[in-house]
Amino acid sequence: MxxxxxxxxxxxxxxxxxxxxxxxxxxxxxxxxxxxxxxxxxxxxxxxxxxxxxxxxxxxxxxxxxxxxxxxxxLLDSDALLDLFEMRLLLEPRAASLAAENASDDELRQLRSLVEEMHRQPDLGEKYSDYRRFAALDQEFHDVLARAAGRPLLADAVNRLHAHLHMLRLNSAPGSVDATVAEHQHILDALVQRNPDRAADAMARHLRSSRVRHRPQPSARGRAASRRVPTGGTPRRRPS
Missing domain, CATH: 1.10.10.10 (Winged helix-like DNA-binding domain superfamily/Winged helix DNA-binding domain)
Structure with a gap:
């Protein structure tokens, strides 16, 4: 053992x-x-x-x-990033609407706990080790919410996108932490109020804001990475 x-x-x-x-x-x-x-x-x-x-x-x-x-x-290029968010905007507002109707009290407590822990995260640096916990909490919030919708195929589709990992590879940190947490709080408030329309709208607004925050952009990490020799390959520059 x-x-x-x-x-x-x-x-x-x-x-x-x-x-x-x-x-x-x-x-x-x-x-x-x-x-x-x-x-x-x-x-x-x-x-x-x-x-x-x-x-x-x-x-x-x-x-x-x-x-x-x-x-x-x-890395995702601009077209692939657009496709990813179009898929999320099809799936996740619907999941939020259903979760407002179907989420159990335990699932709502899970979501509240995740938002509270995200609030407590320290300032984030540029390396993955600096923001790994915040990114995991962010992903878990979306996954728990999708499961709370009560539609297993929908939850599986949201989970399989692995959206957060692919977006975070584009930039050096998860964007505006305060904005992300505030948007999650708005979604949670709508779920607690059992308001499907408000929950769907809050999720859609969160995803549209996230799409802006995660646009590919040059960063110190990206410039440094383009000069590193990767394991078993040759350096490649990140797309502009």
Whole structure:
């Protein structure tokens, strides 16, 4: 049992390390990912690296190519970002409307707890390690709300977008923290009031504001990343 726990902890540590490299562009967008190179860099065997990459593939941060190993996925361009938000605007306001009708008291408590914890997060830096917890809370808020809608296929569709990860790779931090938390609070207020129309409207306004905050833009991190040599590949400049 102890060996299994240690192995799980090692796999989680390797996963978080490689994920941070992808999010911070230490592994450049589009670059080949070397399992052996990562194993040497992290001083582990190849097994936890393979397991980490399989998890990252499910999040669409890396892609596995036949007979060619893994590579980091490309960044969203402006058209792909627009597609992502159009999909979210189709799904998430509807989920919020249904959640206002169907959310259990426990789910509302979960959402309130998430908003309160987001309020307590410290000032965020530019590295993924600085804003990882805030990003996880942000994603969990949307996932819990989608589940509260009572429509499993809808919740699964929202979760599978992995929208936050792909947006955060475009910029160096999650945008305006205060604005994000305030918008989540407006959504929560509408859910607590059991007001479907207001909940849908609050979610739509949140997504439109988020679309503006996450427009691709040059950053210090992006410029630095373009000069790094990624694991197993050559540097690539982020799109303008």
């Amino acid at each position: 102890a060996d299994g726990i240690r192995q799980d902890a090692l796999t989680d540590r390797v996963y978080e390390s490689v994920k941070a490299m992808v999010m911070d562009h230490e592994i450049a967008p589009g670059a080949r990912v070397s399992i052996e190179g990562l194993a040497r860099q992290l001083d582990v065997s190849a097994t936890p690296v393979r397991e980490a990459l399989a998890r990252l593939e499910s999040e669409r941060l890396v892609v596995k190519r036949a007979n060619a190993g893994y590579r980091a996925t490309d």
